Structure formats: C-alpha cells, structure tokens
Amino acid sequence: MPSHILIVDDDQLNMMPELNGYEVCRRMRAMPEINRIPIVMLTAHDSLEEKVKGFEAGADDYMTKPFEPKELQARVKVWLRRAVTVEREAGQIVGKTISVFSLRGGVGVSSMAVNLAAGLVELWQHPAVLIDLAMVSGHSALLLNTPLKNTWGDLVPIPKEEITIDVIDKALLSHKSGLKVLAAPRHPEDAELLEEEKIIHVLDLLQSNYHYLVLDLPHNFTPPALAGLDASHAIMLLMAPEIASVRGTSMALDVFASLGYPRDKVRLVLNWIFERRGLSPKDINKVLQDKIDLVIPFASDTFVSSINLGRPPVIDDPETPIGALLEDLAFFLSKDEHRKKKPEKPTEAWKRVVKRYKARKN
Numbered sequence: 001m002p003s004h005i006l007i008v009d010d011d012q013l014n015m016m017p018e019l020n021g022y023e024v025c026r027r028m029r030a031m032p033e034i035n036r037i038p039i040v041m042l043t044a045h046d047s048l049e050e051k052v053k054g055f056e057a058g059a060d061d062y063m064t065k066p067f068e069p070k071e072l073q074a075r076v077k078v079w080l081r082r083a084v085t086v087e088r089e090a091g092q093i094v095g096k097t098i099s100v101f102s103l104r105g106g107v108g109v110s111s112m113a114v115n116l117a118a119g120l121v122e123l124w125q126h127p128a129v130l131i132d133l134a135m136v137s138g139h140s141a142l143l144l145n146t147p148l149k150n151t152w153g154d155l156v157p158i159p160k161e162e163i164t165i166d167v168i169d170k171a172l173l174s175h176k177s178g179l180k181v182l183a184a185p186r187h188p189e190d191a192e193l194l195e196e197e198k199i200i201h202v203l204d205l206l207q208s209n210y211h212y213l214v215l216d217l218p219h220n221f222t223p224p225a226l227a228g229l230d231a232s233h234a235i236m237l238l239m240a241p242e243i244a245s246v247r248g249t250s251m252a253l254d255v256f257a258s259l260g261y262p263r264d265k266v267r268l269v270l271n272w273i274f275e276r277r278g279l280s281p282k283d284i285n286k287v288l289q290d291k292i293d294l295v296i297p298f299a300s301d302t303f304v305s306s307i308n309l310g311r312p313p314v315i316d317d318p319e320t321p322i323g324a325l326l327e328d329l330a331f332f333l334s335k336d337e338h339r340k341k342k343p344e345k346p347t348e349a350w351k352r353v354v355k356r357y358k359a360r361k362n
Ligand SMILES: Nc1ncnc2c1ncn2[C@@H]1O[C@H](COP(=O)(O)OP(=O)(O)OP(=O)(O)O)[C@@H](O)[C@H]1O
Pocket: 102, 104, 105, 106, 107, 108, 109, 110, 111, 112, 134, 219, 271, 272, 273, 274, 296, 297, 298, 299, 300, 303, 304, 307
C-alpha cells in the first residue's frame, strides 16, 4: 500500500541542472514500480503553459508559490487516500465491496446492509461478509439474531502484523444463511483501540478472500468510516425524505467529490422510513442537483417483524414487494462476472430475479 507522495519543488530541482521537475515526473511515470505514486508539483511558475507542461509530464496536482501549508496538507491527504484506492484496484482483488452510508442516524443503513449482504449470499451461494464499522453502536449482528460470540474486539490485542485471514475468520460470526458477520465490539472502549491501519489491513485481507463485502458504516467521517468508504467499489448513500437528511446527503456528496470518488461509485437511495409527509423525490433532486437512483417504499410491517425476529426480509419474505426489491438490488450490485452469465446451479433467488426481470420486459 503506498504511503508516499512526491512533492516536486522546483527550488530543489533547479540545483540539478540536467534533471528538472518535469523530467523527474516523466521518468517516474515510465517506471512501473513507482508509477502510481502521486506527484504534486510545487513551483513559482503560474502560467497556464507551465501548468499544462506539468500535467503532461505526469503530475497529478500543481500548486504555485506562495502557498498555504494547510492547503498543501489537505491536498496531500486527498492524494494519499486516492493512491490507496488505485493500488487496491490494481491488485489481485476478488471481493466486491459495497458500503451503506448516511450522515444521519436512523435512516435504515443497518437494515439495508444486512439485507444486501444476505441477498448476495442467497443469490450466489458464496459466503459474503457483513462488516459492522459502526464500532461504537453497531447492531448488525442483532438484526440477524446472531449471538455476539466474536467481534472486532477480538482483533484489538493482536498486532496488525499477526492478523492473517485465519485470525480474521475466527473473529467472524456465522449466520445459518452462509453470511459471515464481523460485528461491532461489545465494549465501546475497544472501538478506540482499533487503529485505521489495522482496519484497512483487515478489509484488504477480507477483500482478497471473499466475493462480497458489505459495510454497515457509522454516520460520520471517522477513520473507520473513511477506511470503509475508500475500500468500497460502490456506496449506497441513504437518505430519508426530510430536510436534515437531504442536507447530510448533500454534504456527503461534497466530501466524496473532494476525496476524488467518481460519481458513479455512489448510488443515491431514498428510504421512505415514515409513512407520510415526506419531501418528494422531485424536490430532493432539485435540492441535491442530482438524481435519486432508487426509492425504497415505507414497509414498516416487514421491517419491524424482521427486526423482532432477527430475520431480514430478503431471506424471510423474498416474495413481498420489499423483499423482492432488496433481492433485485443485491443482483444489480453483484459483480459483472456473476450477473452476466447463468450460474451452473441457479439459486431460487436467482430464478426469482430473472422471472421478475422478464415480467418487467413484457
Ligand atoms: N423502508 C422502511 N420502511 C419502514 N421502516 C424502515 C424502513 N427502513 C428502515 N426502517 C426502520 O427504521 C429504523 C432504523 O433502521 P436502521 O437501524 O436500519 O437504521 P440505521 O441508519 O442503521 O440507524 P442507526 O443510526 O441506529 O445506526 C428501524 O426501526 C427500521 O426497521
């Protein structure tokens, strides 16, 4: 994982007569071992031509002097995060990682994550892992009625270097559906002791060992949330039809943009958690200047019974409208290699999705 960023400062580079900053960039970009290291150019030249020349030489960013150290720090942070993502994408990754996120609490993040993860297992019969990154108050294991025998807390005393996939597997809970769960620690103080580096390491190992990872994220941008968002291939950004939630969604979109996430990594999901008097999707689109991708209808009966019984509707009630919608969503978010060809042994879930798809087409 890269922890480097190169800042090319022309004051220093001019001291080397035959190798200027542009040439350093060009040579670095031609060297496969280091060509993914982000390069920020720092120079007194602020003409458009000089900037274009910098970008053409392979720089990722360009700052002119004098500059505010704080701005440089902020840019370095963004580039380091982006470099981690690029590195991951270039590696041998198997696991598609989908996170569910909202800056407001209580809008259905955990319900959605649990159903999505369970839906993926039902569809493909590959073990998937539901990872609770809401370290302080996470309750995904509860939604599956799985006793909290193991949690993230098990990994607290183990040094990062000693955490292998076998060690992580021992910390996973097993649901009878085949879904694995890495549950939030039982004690909130354990959450404090899980460093970002360790969380990233665990996510990396799980990604290269499981086909699907679904992340139940906290409602903030703390290190666990950022580690999860960075590792994700898709983010379900959830909101309720009320103004505070829409405002939170708008803020989250801004932060995602500043982190360099491509817009198509994000799906905007409106979850109708109350029965009436919500903002209309049309008004929400207007406020966000963007388009909601999916609306989940109010379905208190299904959700409440599912919570009380610890059985997600996608497993228990796949024929109800909400169960079917969540199953279709799991299919839609599946890996291309799974979606695009008929499985050797199609599961009941797969057959239902295909049947509904055909019915919609006719
Ligand atoms: N579409 C829906 N229709 C009706 N009720 C819903 C719907 N989606 C979620 N709920 C209910 O909303 C409540 C909050 O859901 P959930 O716990 O999944 O949200 P959360 O964002 O994870 O909350 P927290 O802030 O506690 O982590 C639950 O009681 C759940 O049953």
